[in-house]
Amino acid sequence: EAGVAQSPRYKIIEKRQSVAFWCNPISGHATLYWYQQILGQGPKLLIQFQNNGVVDDSQLPKDRFSAERLKGVDSTLKIQPAKLEDSAVYLCASSSPRGRNRFGPGTRLLVL
């Protein structure tokens, strides 16, 4: 079974620029999550999808962050414009019904 794929693995941008991250979940997993992990902290949920619908986006800074999951498979997380405090690791995870979160390797973002 292939794991959760994410790209890019690393990204360096300047503040006020835009950036996008891509996630391909495990085949057949209906639920997809994006977590943000700031250095020295545990991951925090940004958004959760069930198929292509949003289940929970209460912690997503909607003035600058957006996410979509077209066709209920791949997902894209975008930041526009980026701030210094957005420097973090962005983790994508997927799960089957009642299954455990399976995490991808993450995208490390540095905003200068």
Add this chain to the structure above:
Amino acid sequence: GEDVEQSLFLSVREGDSSVINCTYTDSSSTYLYWYKQEPGAGLQLLTYIFSNMDMKQDQRLTVLLNKKDKHLSLRIADTQTGDSAIYFCAVSIYNQGGKLIFGQGTELSVKP
């Protein structure tokens, strides 16, 4: 909302046992997890316990759950230098779609 707390650091000698502790606030937590994160790497699921269990053992790992005190612990027997990493406690809440609430992580340092 749910809050998960961990001590930040633990230092042990190689061959000793390590005990990493975690407390949580929501009594409707269903699954409780332990993840390991090595520098620059993603999250590795170590073990998990369902909320109706008191203990789970998996080779060198023992998880203890005290539901009354909302306390979870991870014991690593015969700790090795390769166990040096950050360990995260995470909980999922009944009826909240499988998202995880993480603690801030405990950095385990194993000295030879």
